[in-house]
Structure formats: C-alpha cells, structure tokens
Amino acid sequence: MVKIQLENVCYTYGPGTPFAKAALKNVSLSVEAGRITGIIGHTGSGKSTLVRMFNGLLSPDSGRVLLDGVDINADKKALSSVRCRVGLVMQYPEYQLFDETVEKDIAFGPRNMGLPPEEIAARVREAAGFTGLGEEILSKSPFDLSGGQKRRVAIAGILAMKPEVLVLDEPAAGLDPKGRREILGGLVRYRDTTGAAVVIVSHNMEDMASYADRIVVLRKAETAFEGAPAEVFARRRELEENGLDVPDAVRIADKLRERGVPVPEEICTVEEEAAYLSRLLSLQK
Ligand SMILES: Nc1ncnc2c1ncn2[C@@H]1O[C@H](COP(=O)(O)OP(=O)(O)OP(=O)(O)O)[C@@H](O)[C@H]1O
Ligand SMILES: [Mg+2]
Known part of the structure; x- marks a missing residue:
C-alpha cells in the first residue's frame, strides 16, 4: 500500500531576487492508498506548486517528499522510476497532446516504460475505458477531437502508466456537469480498481464534497486545516475568509x-x- 508524505516542504520562486515569492511554507501532509485527497485553496495559495512536488518536477528548498518512506529527491537518477509510480496530470493537459493518433498518444508513457506491445495495447484500452473514450476514437488524430475529449486522452495517457499515486491539477475545469461527472467518476473507478492514492486539486466545492475522502485547505502557501469533507465544510466562516465557498x-x-x-x-x-x-x-x- 503506497504512501506519500510531504514533510515541512518549503519552496520559493525566484529566491534572492526582488521577485522572490514563497509558494510553500512548511507544508506537511500525507496521502494514502485507496483514498481521494482533495486540495482546495484560493488562487495563488500554492496548489499547483504543491502538486509538482509529488513526482519531483519541483524539489523542495527544504523539507522532504517521501514515497514509501524514501526521499524521492535524494537520488536524482531514481526520479524516472518515481515518475512511473506517481502520475501527474497538469492543468489543461490537452495542450500537451502531440502524437498522430489517440492510441499512440495514450501509449507514449507505457512505451517509455519498455512494456511489451500486447501489454501496451491492453493498457491503452483500459485507460481509455476509465476516461469514457470509445474504441472508435483510438485511431483518430487527437487534434480532431473536442476539448473535453482531448482532456480525456491526456488523462488516459497518465492512467495507462498505472500510477500508484495519481495527482491531477483541476482535471474537470471548464467541462460541463456531465463531462465533470464522467471524468471524476472514471477517477473513482481507477482508484477502486487499482487501490491507487488519488490527489485532486479543484476549485469546485460540490465536486470535492461528492468525490473526496479527505480535503486539505491551503492558505497563502501554508496548510490551513484538513479533514473529512463534512468537517472542512463545517468551518464555513474560515473558508469564506480565505475566499473559498462551501x-x-x-x-x-x-x-x-x-x-x-x-x-x-x-x-x-x-x-x-x-x-x-x-x-x-x-x-x-
Ligand atoms: N513560475 C513562477 N515564478 C514566480 N512565481 C510563481 C511561479 N509560479 C507560481 N508563482 C507564484 O507562486 C504562488 C503560488 O502559485 P501556484 O500556481 O502554486 O498557486 P495555485 O494555488 O495553483 O493558484 P491557481 O488557483 O490560480 O491555479 C503565486 O503567488 C504565484 O504567483
Ligand atoms: Mg494552479
């Protein structure tokens, strides 16, 4: 059962310059297998910076990121294996599609992992299934798809690597309610099928109430409080003071x-x- 922990993580953009900006201050949190952890916070509170810590895309100025107790930044050569175990879907991932067919695009990660072709083909279909993409889409060019379909392809590309920890920055932003439900429902099925730990950043409190098992609230680069959705949303005044809705x-x-x-x-x-x-x-x- 995978476990990922952030221990007193600090991060500043542009350190030593007049534009220095502390984006994370002493952030500690723990994410566990089989759970969906929601991350909420006002714009600029550090959510996207935080998610980049999970797979070593950014490394802390001080503090540690531990994957099953091992500091992922201690050995930079081990980071590529960390990135297979911890999948990160950035905000608006559809802009990063590049291959000539949907199938090839989704297969990119598993191919880089050196998996055999039959395993890759099976993973592509399974990942497409989780995101609600039909078989007929696989042979199309990603550039002929709608925005919502492109988003699904990008998410499927990460799911095809079968990450034990799946981290998504606003995966349903800009989608209509049906699209949101389908994407988020697919992530729940991925969690249920694989037992993965899932981390979702969202501005949408209804989604957080419906899908998260636990919610962490960020406030100005620090963790303000965390708990089960009902516990977090019961602190309505504090949320509103932080520019967050219930x-x-x-x-x-x-x-x-x-x-x-x-x-x-x-x-x-x-x-x-x-x-x-x-x-x-x-x-x-
Ligand atoms: N590349 C960068 N260079 C300098 N400052 C940055 C950079 N990226 C983010 N910041 C600053 O760091 C702080 C945290 O940014 P971050 O993007 O992590 O916030 P966020 O919670 O994801 O915001 P949003 O809800 O708008 O996506 C903000 O003040 C932001 O302006
Ligand atoms: Mg962000």
Missing part, C-alpha cells in the same frame, strides 16, 4: 437548521440532503 448543500443545510430542521452536520452533497429531506417528509405524513 457547497450549496451546506449553505441550504445551514438555512434549514436556522429554521429548526435538524439536518445532520455530515450532509454536504445535494443527493444526501435530498435523501434526508424526503425521509423526513415521509415520516411526517
């Missing part, structure tokens, strides 16, 4: 409680709230 369901639950309806604190999705209210109404009949 899901609609939490806001509605607050209003209902003000009017005497005892909505349990752990409810933070619209589905749970609707189920609770319909149970309550049926009891009152």
Whole structure:
C-alpha cells in the first residue's frame, strides 16, 4: 500500500531576487492508498506548486517528499522510476497532446516504460475505458477531437502508466456537469480498481464534497486545516475568509437548521440532503 508524505516542504520562486515569492511554507501532509485527497485553496495559495512536488518536477528548498518512506529527491537518477509510480496530470493537459493518433498518444508513457506491445495495447484500452473514450476514437488524430475529449486522452495517457499515486491539477475545469461527472467518476473507478492514492486539486466545492475522502485547505502557501469533507465544510466562516465557498448543500443545510430542521452536520452533497429531506417528509405524513 503506497504512501506519500510531504514533510515541512518549503519552496520559493525566484529566491534572492526582488521577485522572490514563497509558494510553500512548511507544508506537511500525507496521502494514502485507496483514498481521494482533495486540495482546495484560493488562487495563488500554492496548489499547483504543491502538486509538482509529488513526482519531483519541483524539489523542495527544504523539507522532504517521501514515497514509501524514501526521499524521492535524494537520488536524482531514481526520479524516472518515481515518475512511473506517481502520475501527474497538469492543468489543461490537452495542450500537451502531440502524437498522430489517440492510441499512440495514450501509449507514449507505457512505451517509455519498455512494456511489451500486447501489454501496451491492453493498457491503452483500459485507460481509455476509465476516461469514457470509445474504441472508435483510438485511431483518430487527437487534434480532431473536442476539448473535453482531448482532456480525456491526456488523462488516459497518465492512467495507462498505472500510477500508484495519481495527482491531477483541476482535471474537470471548464467541462460541463456531465463531462465533470464522467471524468471524476472514471477517477473513482481507477482508484477502486487499482487501490491507487488519488490527489485532486479543484476549485469546485460540490465536486470535492461528492468525490473526496479527505480535503486539505491551503492558505497563502501554508496548510490551513484538513479533514473529512463534512468537517472542512463545517468551518464555513474560515473558508469564506480565505475566499473559498462551501457547497450549496451546506449553505441550504445551514438555512434549514436556522429554521429548526435538524439536518445532520455530515450532509454536504445535494443527493444526501435530498435523501434526508424526503425521509423526513415521509415520516411526517
Ligand atoms: N513560475 C513562477 N515564478 C514566480 N512565481 C510563481 C511561479 N509560479 C507560481 N508563482 C507564484 O507562486 C504562488 C503560488 O502559485 P501556484 O500556481 O502554486 O498557486 P495555485 O494555488 O495553483 O493558484 P491557481 O488557483 O490560480 O491555479 C503565486 O503567488 C504565484 O504567483
Ligand atoms: Mg494552479
């Protein structure tokens, strides 16, 4: 069971220049297999900097990143094996597609891992399945696809490497609700099938409430607090002070409680709230 930990990680852009900007200050957190960890924070709070630490794309100025207890930056030659184990999907990954067919694009990672052709072909199909891409898409040029399809191809390219830790920076940004559900649902299936640790950065609190097992809140380069979604969203005032919203369901639950309806604190999705209210109404009949 994979475990990845950040220990007192600090990172400053442009150190020693007048433009020096501390993007991470003493950040410690731990991400575990089989869980979806959500990362939220106001724009500029350090989320994208943080995710680049997970696979060694950036290395801390001080502090350590431990993959199964081993400092990934201690031996730079070992970083390529770390990058097979920790898959990173950057923001708007669709701009990085380059191959002549979707199949080749998704196969790029597994090919670099030196896997046999039949294994590569099987992984491409499995990864396409997780992201909801049909067989008929594989022979197309990625440049003939819609924006949402391109995003799926880019994510499938990372899934095909079967990372034990999958880190995604805003994977559903800019997609319509159906596209969001399909992509995020695919990530849940990937986690359920492989037992991977999944880390998702998102600005969308409804998505975080629905999909994350745990949420870490970043505030101005530091971790502010973390917990289960219901615990995090119960700290509504602190979130709002940090420019963050709470899901609609939490806001509605607050209003209902003000009017005497005892909505349990752990409810933070619209589905749970609707189920609770319909149970309550049926009891009152
Ligand atoms: N390449 C860079 N050079 C200098 N400063 C940078 C660089 N990249 C990010 N920063 C600064 O570091 C801080 C953290 O940036 P980061 O991109 O990690 O934030 P973020 O939480 O991902 O923001 P967003 O929600 O807008 O994506 C910001 O103040 C940003 O301006
Ligand atoms: Mg960012």
